[in-house]
Amino acid sequence: MHSWMFVEYMIFVFKKTVFNLIGLIVILGIVASCLVLQKRVNSKVQFGQVSIRGHVFNIEVAATKSEKEKGLGERELICTDCGMLFVFDETGNYSFWMKDMRFALDILWIRNGRVVFIKKNVSPVFSGTLNPMGDADRVLELNAGKVDEFGIAVGDEASGIDFRF
Secondary structure: OHHHHHHHHHHHHHHHHHHHHHHHHHHHHHHHHHHHHHHHHHOOOEEEEEEEOOEEEEEEEEOOHHHHHHOOOOOOOOOOOEEEEEEEEEEEOOOEOOOOOOOOEEEEEEEOOEEEEEEEEEOOOOOOOEOOOOOEEEEEEEEOOHHHHHOOOOOOEEEOOOOOO
16 A cells, blocks of 8 residues: 555656646746847847948948947848948948858948948858958948949948948
């Protein structure tokens, strides 16, 4: 008789442990989901438009250090007329890399609303750094081929880039 009670007790303990473990997993899942949602809600990612040579590009603005470091890395692609605008507080000589990139880019360095340097068709496997031949306060990354498609050249005006943070 005692062994039967022991078996029932062990079954009870096992069920209770499994139930508690499932409950803990559900609670951890809810907490993790809330943290991810909070991060997205608190994200200050801005979107806008940049116009060069009469063509409008839909852009995501990279303003924080972490946004600038990641850039378009790890993305499979961006829409045909999309890009990323890197906004710097001060004019400087900003080098870029292709870390974790999965598609080629045209990169435009911009100072005071004018294109000052261009690197076209930069391969996603490029492993060095891209150094402009002058200072800039904005850098615009576009899908490779856009510079040639729209005839963008050094000296062209880039409007809509006045994002302040």
